Amino acid sequence: MARSALLNVMVQAAFKAGKSLARDFGEVQNLQVSLKGPGDYVSQADRKAERVIRDELLKARPTYGFLGEEGEEIKGTDGAHRWIVDPLDGTTNFLHGIPHFAVSIALERQGEIVGGVVFNPATDELYTAERGGGAFLNDRRLRVGARRNLSDAVVATGTPHLGRGNHGKYLVELRHVMGEVVGVRRFGSASLDLAYVAAGRFDAYWERDLAAWDIAAGVLLIREAGGWVTDANGDNRPLEDGSIVCGNEYIAKALGEVIRRPVPIK
Ligand code: 2AM
Ligand code: CA
Ligand code: CA
Ligand code: CA
Structure with missing residues (x-):
């Protein structure tokens, strides 16, 4: 499986955020938590992970736009590209000590998603895809289920x-x-x-x-x-x-x- 340079940037950002999340997951009782809406919690861990990802991605591609769940959208000078990021997907699980949550990073080019990374730092499962290049779990090529009914x-x-x-x-x-x-x-x-x-x-x-x-x-x-x-x-x-x-x-x-x-x- 050959990953493009851009996908590697996304994977490295996901790993870095994953490290931050894994540390916070180990001390989840000490995190400050606030409520955004009914049943909609956000913690320091979400915000920290988003900053880590944003800094990594914008360091590699300073002109791209950035849309993340926890911060203001950054309109890039490059009108064609935008990162779409959820730094911690499954916050409720995370805050309850349930090891089922992920970092999600996508790259949009001219309105189409061309790269995607989903990483669960609690299980070390890394899912990656590039348009036209297939989808992978770690090094294994993925295929949706075959059941027809x-x-x-x-x-x-x-x-x-x-x-x-x-x-x-x-x-x-x-x-x-x-x-x-x-x-x-x-x-x-x-x-x-x-x-x-x-x-x-x-x-x-x-x-x-x-x-x-x-x-x-x-x-x-x-x-x-x-x-x-x-x-x-x-x-x-x-x-x-x-x-x-x-x-x-x-x-x-x-x-x-x-x-x-x-x-x-x-
Ligand atoms: P989150 O953990 O990033 O907030 C659960 O059904 C899924 O819905 C999760 O991926 C969760 O993402 C998402 N979700 C979207 N809006 C939500 C909300 N208002 N409250 C809780 N989960 C929400
Ligand atoms: Ca949320
Ligand atoms: Ca989410
Ligand atoms: Ca989230």
Whole structure:
């Protein structure tokens, strides 16, 4: 597997942030935590990791733009390129000592994602993809799952971030899916959910109410692993819509139909 210089920059930034996160994960009880919205926590660890990544990436490519979850967007002088970064995806897991979280770094060129890195420092799993170059877990080439029927599928999801209550519509959707599949999993890190689909661990995944930094890298992983990605409407605008349905072509299309089934009016 030959990585381009640019992908190597992304990998090194992810490793450096991963070291910072691993240190903080070991002393998670000492971190300052604040609330951004209902159930939406942010800690010093998130902010520190974003600074590490931003400094690394902008040192290597000072003209590129930078969009990260925790800071102001930096508009680069190079209008064509932008980094899209989630320094800690799965903050709730992290703060609870659950070793399922990741750094997610994507590179956008003229509106298209051309590079993606997802790194879980707690397991040392590094997922990488470049457009046209395939997707990898460490050195192993990835391929999405081969199952063709939803009735054989293990499907991941995430619950919409609405605070307590107001989940009525989602629960109907979930009930529809549960009636069709082997099982549903809810692991709490969108970027790793996508990486697991790319690796064929999950047959499919859907979630709404996400931001571009949650999914930009993972979308490329899936496409480069031969998978199929749409938004919840079945269109090809997941980053813009903030929703995602993915898997192999058969399973993703079937899952999309199930989640778009009309919700009965009470
Ligand atoms: P985060 O940990 O970076 O915040 C869990 O379903 C997934 O949703 C995680 O990837 C989490 O990312 C993301 N997410 C997006 N918006 C969120 C919010 N308002 N509250 C909690 N998690 C959110
Ligand atoms: Ca967050
Ligand atoms: Ca996130
Ligand atoms: Ca985050």
